[in-house]
Each structure stands twice: as C-alpha cells, then as structure tokens.
Amino acid sequence: MYIPVAQAEGGASITVQGQAYGATLKLNDADIATGAASVVSTDSTRYVPLTVAGAGSLYLTGIAIDYAADSPAVASHIVTVGPNEQYQSIQAALDANDSSETNRLVLKIAPGDYREKVTVTKPGVTFANADVTAKRAVTIRASYYSSNTFDAAGNFVPQDAFDLGTNKCATVTIGAGATGFAAYGITFQNDYNVVDHTAEGQQTPAVALNTQADKVYLKNSRIIGRQDTLYVQGAGNRVYVDGGYIEGTVDFVFGDANAYFTGTELHMAAFPGKNNGYFTAANTKKSGVGLVIDRCRLTVSDAYGDNAKLSLGRPWQTFAKYSQVRTADGSSYVTDVNLNAKNDTYADISSAVTYLDSTISSKVIKDRWNVWTGKDKSGKSVDVTFHPDVRFAEYASHDESGALLNPADYSKIVLGKMEALDAAQVQAKRAELLADMGFGTEAGQWAAPDGAWPFAFDQKYSTGTDTTASQPGTDSQAGTVSRHRPKAKQIANTGSSVAAIAVVVLLLVAAGVVLVVVRHKRQ
Structure with a gap:
C-alpha cells in the first residue's frame, strides 16, 4: 500500500x-x-x-x-446540563450539539444524580462538574449488567432487558469516534451490585465506564462498580487517569488499551460471600504497554480478613492451548490443557500491568498475582494461563507506612516480578513507560499533562464564556472561547x-x- x-x-x-x-x-x-x-x-x-x-x-x-x-488553535463552547439548565439530560446535550477536537463541546453539568445510560460518539467532548471544587457530586448512574449466560452453541442469551453483555452494559460508553474525551470531577457508577442486586452470589460483570477511544483524560473523577468497573478498550488507545478514585472487587480495571494511572486510589470493595478479588485484568496486545499504575494507592475494605485472597491482577485472554466442552445448558468446562503452547485464538494477547512507586495494601497476597483459571468437569480450578507471555511487574512498591517492600520477602511471586528501584531509577522507568505508551512532547505523541493540554478545560472558567443565553440545540458563537495553540511538536x-x-x-x-x-x- x-x-x-x-x-x-x-x-x-x-x-x-x-x-x-x-x-x-x-x-x-x-x-x-x-x-x-x-x-x-x-x-x-x-x-x-x-x-x-x-x-x-x-x-x-x-x-x-x-x-x-x-x-490549529483549540476552542471550546460550553452548554449547561441540569434540572433548570439548557438541557435536562447529558445525552440530550450530546445529541443536540456538534463537537470536534478543535472546537470542543464542554458540558457544564450541575451537581446531582443523572439516571441515564450515556454514549459519547463525537470527538472533543468534555464533561465538567459545574461545582469546580467537586465537593458536590455529579453522578451518572444506571444498572445494566452481563449475566454471561450462553446456549449450547455458545451464543449469548440475555436474561432480561438489562442484560446487555460486557461490551454494552456500561453506564457511560466513550465510543471509538470520541477521540479526546475528558472528564473533570465526574462520578461514573453502575448501580448493579452496588445499589441493587447486592446479595451473595449475585456479583457479575457490570461496567461503569467503557472507554473505546484514543486520548481519554479523566481528572479527579470517581468510577464505581464491583466486577469490571473500568473497561479501557482498544489496542493502541491511550487513557490518562489523573487522580480520582476507582472501586470494585473483581477485575475492576481491565482491557487492552494503554492506560496510565497517577495519584489514583484503587479500592477493593467488599461483596457478600466474596473473599477474593483482583485489582486488574489486562488483555494487552503484544505491541502494547498495558496498564501502568504510578504513584497510586491500593486500598482494601476493612471487611476483608487476614485470610482474604486479594491480588494485584490476573491475565485475561493470555491463554494456553486447551479444549472446552459446552453442555446442553450452555455451561462449559475445560479439558486437555497444554501449558506449553499458546491458544491460537489469542495468539497476540500478552497481558501487561506495571505498578510503579505505589502504596500497596498489606492485605494483598504474598504471591502478588493470580493465574487465570477455568473449571474442569469436576468443578476444580485449572490453570489455563500461557505464562511466558504474561508481563506483570512491580517496581519500588511500598507499604502503608511508606517503607519500600523488599523483593527478598516475596520469593514465590506468581507470573510477575518485583524490583526495588532508587529515585533515579524510578524516574527513568517512568519516562521509559510514558514514551512507550505514546505520551510525551515528541511528534506523533500525546502530550502528558503539564498545564497545557491541547483540550484542557479551565476549571475556574476564567477564560470561558457560557452559552447559557443561547437556545438549546444552537451553537452560539458568542460562547466560543479561544484556547492556546498546541506546541509545534504536538x-x-x-x-x-x-x-x-x-x-x-x-x-x-x-x-x-x-x-x-x-x-x-x-x-
């Protein structure tokens, strides 16, 4: 070509x-x-x-x-959302206004609960809490899920109108065309398993936020769910999580995008009947860097006892070769596992997660990670992970007191590696990872936050003019805000x-x- x-x-x-x-x-x-x-x-x-x-x-x-x-110079136009604002729903505001990466649409959202399932399909969209302190929450919430129910042929069988499958159940979906999406001080929540369906045995995938686009920026936002809370999707896509809070129990940060988390709290919440949990479940492609968790805090609910089995993560889809038998009721079990050969269906998957200079709860298991398992005919767990392709690493981790963890105290780490780095080595590793992920100031890269994002929304509205006086559905030029021009290399x-x-x-x-x-x- x-x-x-x-x-x-x-x-x-x-x-x-x-x-x-x-x-x-x-x-x-x-x-x-x-x-x-x-x-x-x-x-x-x-x-x-x-x-x-x-x-x-x-x-x-x-x-x-x-x-x-x-x-070009970047501009923004602002519309307001809330019970007494231009638009009463977030989706209505999105549907009525155009946007692009050079003429961004900013939704200034009044604090409160927005019970709606939202899909963003246009580039250059910003969700901003109208309370710039974010002390009053803007919460977008819905209750959709995936039952993971299949028929004998392996086809997904929805159990009701809310059972949409993992790829479609998110409260908010940032579609593949929504390049450059940003959120400031927003809470994304899936109520399934959090507010409703909270009984023992009811936990199931229920995504709060699904990002399928490149250049997604989340600033001081909260993402709440239980299983599969944050789905960062799309090989080569870049997601930057700056501060904020993410809550879940099983695989609650997962996907194949290059996602960088800094200054974020990842909290392992409790769920009735659960004594295990996984912070991450990456299915990174071999060309990707995966999930990088830098200077973050991993915390655990007090409801977990000392015998809880909580791990840094497990490798989704980095599978060894195995056979599977599906029964008449749609359930399946694993047979004939060959751990020395890669599953052809997932040949390009090489799960990658890196923890850097982060505070890790002492309740995380000494083995640090888990393999991915299936069930055999008797119901026993069977390792189906192709170990050579897993890329798990932990650098310069420390405990709640700030003391560095000594790799010598963790001699039986499963799948990953742990290394103690000094300050200079941590900085070098950080620069290496960011460059490999496509963050930086070189040509073709997405600039890391330095106060001059090409699409940054001024939280103080000091340079912005609201389009509040315009009629819903109009694009008032009077409300257009001139922004800075990106650096030449961006x-x-x-x-x-x-x-x-x-x-x-x-x-x-x-x-x-x-x-x-x-x-x-x-x-």
Whole structure:
C-alpha cells in the first residue's frame, strides 16, 4: 500500500489503526505497531510505502495522517446540563450539539444524580462538574449488567432487558469516534451490585465506564462498580487517569488499551460471600504497554480478613492451548490443557500491568498475582494461563507506612516480578513507560499533562464564556472561547487523513488483501 503525504513544514505522523494477527507491518521499511504514531518526513510530496508481510491476517480500521503544521488553535463552547439548565439530560446535550477536537463541546453539568445510560460518539467532548471544587457530586448512574449466560452453541442469551453483555452494559460508553474525551470531577457508577442486586452470589460483570477511544483524560473523577468497573478498550488507545478514585472487587480495571494511572486510589470493595478479588485484568496486545499504575494507592475494605485472597491482577485472554466442552445448558468446562503452547485464538494477547512507586495494601497476597483459571468437569480450578507471555511487574512498591517492600520477602511471586528501584531509577522507568505508551512532547505523541493540554478545560472558567443565553440545540458563537495553540511538536488529529484512507482502501481492494475481522467474546 502507498500512503500519500503532502509537502509541509514540521513533518507528519502516520497511525495505522487495527490489529495484525501474525502479520508484520512496516512503514518506510521500519517495523511499526498498530495504534502507534510513526513520524515521517514531509520535505516533499510523496508516497510512503506500508507493507504487510508474513503469514497471518490484518484487520484494518483506519489510517490517520496528522501534519504538525496543521495544528490549529483549540476552542471550546460550553452548554449547561441540569434540572433548570439548557438541557435536562447529558445525552440530550450530546445529541443536540456538534463537537470536534478543535472546537470542543464542554458540558457544564450541575451537581446531582443523572439516571441515564450515556454514549459519547463525537470527538472533543468534555464533561465538567459545574461545582469546580467537586465537593458536590455529579453522578451518572444506571444498572445494566452481563449475566454471561450462553446456549449450547455458545451464543449469548440475555436474561432480561438489562442484560446487555460486557461490551454494552456500561453506564457511560466513550465510543471509538470520541477521540479526546475528558472528564473533570465526574462520578461514573453502575448501580448493579452496588445499589441493587447486592446479595451473595449475585456479583457479575457490570461496567461503569467503557472507554473505546484514543486520548481519554479523566481528572479527579470517581468510577464505581464491583466486577469490571473500568473497561479501557482498544489496542493502541491511550487513557490518562489523573487522580480520582476507582472501586470494585473483581477485575475492576481491565482491557487492552494503554492506560496510565497517577495519584489514583484503587479500592477493593467488599461483596457478600466474596473473599477474593483482583485489582486488574489486562488483555494487552503484544505491541502494547498495558496498564501502568504510578504513584497510586491500593486500598482494601476493612471487611476483608487476614485470610482474604486479594491480588494485584490476573491475565485475561493470555491463554494456553486447551479444549472446552459446552453442555446442553450452555455451561462449559475445560479439558486437555497444554501449558506449553499458546491458544491460537489469542495468539497476540500478552497481558501487561506495571505498578510503579505505589502504596500497596498489606492485605494483598504474598504471591502478588493470580493465574487465570477455568473449571474442569469436576468443578476444580485449572490453570489455563500461557505464562511466558504474561508481563506483570512491580517496581519500588511500598507499604502503608511508606517503607519500600523488599523483593527478598516475596520469593514465590506468581507470573510477575518485583524490583526495588532508587529515585533515579524510578524516574527513568517512568519516562521509559510514558514514551512507550505514546505520551510525551515528541511528534506523533500525546502530550502528558503539564498545564497545557491541547483540550484542557479551565476549571475556574476564567477564560470561558457560557452559552447559557443561547437556545438549546444552537451553537452560539458568542460562547466560543479561544484556547492556546498546541506546541509545534504536538500533532493533533485533523481531517487531513481522509484522502489517504480512501486511496489506501482502494489499493487494498485492488491488491486483493483480505481483511479478517476477528471478534472474541469475553466469557
């Protein structure tokens, strides 16, 4: 394939979105990963070759070309949401207003409960608590779930109108097209298992927030659930969780995106009948960095006793080769496990979680991590994890008193590694991880927070003018706020990729390249 680029100052970045299964991607003869931006020279108008080599298949969803010279000034327009505001519901405000990454839509939301299931599909949207101190909560809540019920053929069988499956049950979904979403001082809550269905044996996946977009920023927000609370989805997507609080019991931070958490409290909540829990469940692709939990606090409910089995996480979908038998009632059990071979269905999965300079509750097990297990015919747990592909690490962890944990005291760590680093080594590791995740100030990267986000919303509204006087559904120019221009090396997503995508798709068809869509159910 050949991707056309125009002559322009400052260069450009090319991002290939999708997933390669076994195939190798090269741009200008250099290996690249899907979802990661690659910088190219634009000294002249030319075609940049994209090569797909090796045995396997390619699932291509798009190609973006971002020119440094195109980075425009960012503007915001504000609308208000609340019982006595322009819009009474969050979804109504989203549906009635356009937005983009260069003309952001800011929803200034009055404190209170918003009982609605919300989906964001447009880029450049900000949810902001109208109480800039966030002492009064803005809580978006609903009660949808996944029963994980299947028929004999393996098809999902909803039990009622609220049983939507893990991919669709979230209270708030940030769709794949909602690039650059931000939230300030917002609470995302799934009431299932938190407010209702709280009896022993009722715990099941019930997502509070599902992010499927790139460049998602969550500032001082709260995400509340029990199982599968925060789903960071999409290989190559970047999520930045800055402060705030996340609560759950089982796999409550999970997914395959590159998600960076800093200054965040991750709290293991109690649930009737449960004596075990997992903070994370990553299914990172081999090209991804995964979940990075930096300078955070892992806390545990006092309801857990000293014999609780609470772990830093377990590897979702990094499976060894095994067979599965499904019975007439839709249940299944594992047979013929081969721990020395990788499951072909999940060949590109390599679960990755890194804890850096974080405070870890003393109630976390000495083994630190768990393997992923299935049940055999007798109901006994069976390890189905392909251990060589798991990437779990713990660097410079400390206990509640601030004392560094000594790796020598943890001789039987399952799957992961623990290392004691000094301050300089911690800083170097942090810089390495952020660069690998695509955060930074280099061309093609997403700038880490330094007070100058290209889409940052001024919490004090000091430079903003509300569009309160405008009629609902209008885009009042009087309420437009000029924002700063991004740094020259920060390349924003623009519409400049449309022609390239069209050309590449035509060439794909002409070349007879088969695009194989592989979908996996989370069971």
